[in-house]
Amino acid sequence: MKKNKTVLFVTATVLAFLFILGAAYAQDDITLLKHDAFIERERPAAVFPHSLHADEAGIDCLECHHIYDEAGENIWDDSSESECAECHKVEAEGKVLPLMKAFHANCKGCHEKENKGPLTCGECHPK
Numbered sequence: 001m002k003k004n005k006t007v008l009f010v011t012a013t014v015l016a017f018l019f020i021l022g023a024a025y026a027q028d029d030i031t032l033l034k035h036d037a038f039i040e041r042e043r044p045a046a047v048f049p050h051s052l053h054a055d056e057a058g059i060d061c062l063e064c065h066h067i068y069d070e071a072g073e074n075i076w077d078d079s080s081e082s083e084c085a086e087c088h089k090v091e092a093e094g095k096v097l098p099l100m101k102a103f104h105a106n107c108k109g110c111h112e113k114e115n116k117g118p119l120t121c122g123e124c125h126p127k
Helices: 001-028 049-057 099-114
Strands: none
Touching: none
16 A cells, blocks of 8 residues: 555656756746837736747748848848847838738738737737
């Protein structure tokens, strides 16, 4: 009887450890789309698991990342050092989307098109 309790206790301890370890590693994947351009935020930064999009869903990098040349061709590649706010300012400038609208159009637009992922404010920006 005592041996059964010991085996049960050890099994429960190992399972609890694995659960905690799994949760800790899952947190490493979470990335926040936190941009310094937004000084006064109405909501927290959006949670964005990059590897879920890039690796698991197989979304081409060029769906989100872009640097356009004079001919309008997207020339971004993995070695490109680009910052969204270089082109997308907080306030609209000409035909270029302002930064927040660019994020929302890209993310929410894809979620609507694919009928996957969060669509409401609180789903992307949890408190």
